[in-house]
Amino acid sequence: MIQSNFSAIPELYVSGETVKEHQERAAQLLSWDLTRRQLCDLELLMNGGFHPLKGFLARNDYDGVVENMRLADGTLWPMPITLDVSERFAATLEEGQEIALRDQEGVILATMSVTDKWTPDKTREAEKVFGADDVAHPGVNYLHNEAGKVYLGGPVTGIEAPAHYDFKAHRYTPNELRMMFHKLGWKRIVAFQTRNPLHRAHQELTFRAAKEVQANLLIHPTVGMTKPGDVDHFTRVRCYEAVLDKYPAATTTMSLLNVAMRMGGPREALWHGIIRRNHGCTHFIVGRDHAGPGKNSQGQDFYGPYEAQELFKTHEAEMGIEMVPFKHLVYVQERVQYEPADEIEEGATVLNISGTELRRRLREGIELPEWFSFPEVVRELRRTSPPRAQQGFTVFFTGLSGAGKSTIANALRVKLMELGSRPVTLLDGDTVRKNLSSQLGFSREHRDVNVRRIGFVASEITKNGGIAICAPIAPYAATRRAVREDVENHGAFIEVHVATSLEECERRDRKGLYKLAREGKIEEFTGISDPYEIPQTPELRIHTEGPDVDDCAQQVILKLGSLGLISG
Incomplete structure (x- = not known):
């Protein structure tokens, strides 16, 4: 049985006594302006969210992750974390050179020692990591049409964390969350990953998960990069704040996770689990089609509905975090409650509103019933999604x-x-x-x-x-x-x-x-x-x-x- 304990995750920041000296030296280095996705990755590298990584993957680690989800030393790691750059920038670098990493405003956040520089086979990466070289997949589209052609690998040394001016009360690093759990005396914590507003089915799912494993609940939504077309994170966090009052205060908390999702299905479920372990969680909810990107070019789902659960179960002991599997919940009118869709007897009246139907109702100003969502959530969605x-x-x-x-x-x-x-x-x-x-x-x-x-x-x-x-x-x-x-x-x-x-x-x-x-x-x-x-x-x-x-x-x-x- 896994129990949380307060032991700090290694962070990759320069020590306080040498920060100024490091900043002055970094200002003289050749620098790379980080993309939005790279900013998300760097933050989790520096604060320990991506432990045991010490920087962007070197080539031998990258090859192992792509081929069999393992770093060169055999450690399980399912998702390539790479610094992709343009050919023009790469041509100015030599292996062994140190570079500065800047945000979009030019602030130096970290330095990186470039140990590897190579041109990856992106078709191979797409097929191995995402299961198909199909640009209908947002992760594959990023590889071929957004990412730079050259990858740089090497350790990073953080100077300062990326600035966040929104929802500061809900932003915790892995070590801050671990310390909070320790102070509260929480030994078992189940994390809930979401990139959507929370409706009543989500509340029921999280209630059941916490009850099933007798754990406290961490609502841990992604507020970095999600699937194109998702509700913006400002609206979603306001929705989360409204729903948080529906949970017992002594058993539930919320923290925002600035991760850039790849929509990688089964591999992404493992990746999300490792990230939550690093934040001090002992359990992780994996639902139907976890981090699924939708349909491929032939109109078929990229991944099976419970493929992510199956892969997670295979590796959960090694990861050090237990899965709480959940199926699709629908509302049964006769019993006035949510139940797993595949456990309902024939003849029962099943009510459900899909994401497409939700967007249609918001778009056309049609009422959303209380069995589906909370009035506070609907109000927030209507503010940002008028007819x-x-x-x-x-x-x-x-x-x-x-x-x-x-x-x-x-x-x-x-x-x-x-x-x-x-x-x-x-x-x-x-x-x-x-x-x-x-x-x-x-x-x-x-x-x-x-x-x-x-x-x-x-x-x-x-x-x-x-x-x-x-x-x-x-x-x-x-x-x-x-x-x-x-x-x-x-x-x-x-x-x-x-x-x-x-x-x-x-x-x-x-x-x-x-x-x-x-x-x-x-x-x-x-x-x-x-x-x-x-x-x-x-x-x-x-x-x-x-x-x-x-x-x-x-x-x-x-x-x-x-x-x-x-x-x-």
Whole structure:
């Protein structure tokens, strides 16, 4: 039987007497600006959340983790923790060199001794770690389309922890939680991982788990990076605070975990278990499809519903934390209670609201019954998820040069301004290049930067309740997906493929660009010497060789109306 005991987890910070000296030396080093995911990883490396890791994985440790979930010394560790960087930055480094690691504001958080530098086989990593090399998986998409091409490995020495200005009363390091448990006299602690708001089924699940193993409860939600499109952590934490009052104060506490999820299913369940062990927990709840990313490109689940539980059970003794398995709970009307879905007799009235149905009800302002959620939670969700006709959104036109994107986008802008429901901003490709990206060329890298800038501005407009209309060429599917994910954190994203043929675009070409491209006088021209990746599942596809501009814009208006984004 596992019991918690107060013994500090090793942290990777420089000692207090030499912090200033270390900071001064670090300021002279070549530095890398950490991405959001890398910031999450570094924080847990430094505070012991990723114990026994002492830094980003060296190559031999990385190979062992990818192949068989073990570090080079045989220690169980299921998830690669790597510092991915650009080829340009990697080319300036030699193995054995020390670098500084900075946050987005330029603050030096740590130094790293680069012991290894290599170009990984990302296809192999995807297949081994996530079970498939399918970019429908957010972890695989990150590998291929977001992460740098080169990995650096080596130990880190922390100088200061990343700054958090939100919900400070709920942020505890592993050692702070262990000390709290020790002071409270808690010997058995069961942790509950969540990336969603808590509803009544979650409360019932956690009540049952704590009762089953006679343990105190730690609600330990992820507030780092979760699945694109999830409810933002500010809203979720307010929901958690509202629900916390429903638990006996002497038996339950909450702490926020700044981890970047990979949505890695079974492997991620092991990883989450090890992290909770490091925070002083003795038990960990693993539910149905733990950390599952949803459907693959063929429309099938990436992982089996209880695959994570099976893998966890195999390794729980070695990890030093016990699993509390739970199945999907649904509400039985006759008995006015939640029960496991696969244990209910035929004929019973089962009530359940899926995540999709919850979002629909919030979007359309439909009532949520009290058996499903708490009024306090519903109020918080409605504050940040008003009916769709009151939310900001982005319409993103994509197509070849000369397809008619700008013309249709401008007509749409006028029609939406006529409705007058929200401010409307047109982000035309040429206009953005002139005002935001004048220093950029037309290489693939620069075109990606330009589209990402458009996406950033669109996401800010969407977040603040406005309508953004974007009309770049945006030839690459991965970049369009990244923009979609940025926008969908705040509102709806409607991709419109203006599917004008290459022949028609050349016929319309008033600037003579296609002619120059065919003569080799313009390099990397989309459709001629550089590919245009046709959207596979846009919300709307418009053919312009026939309908006039007004009709094309009206097609978009009708689509927006069918999605509930505009009314009247």
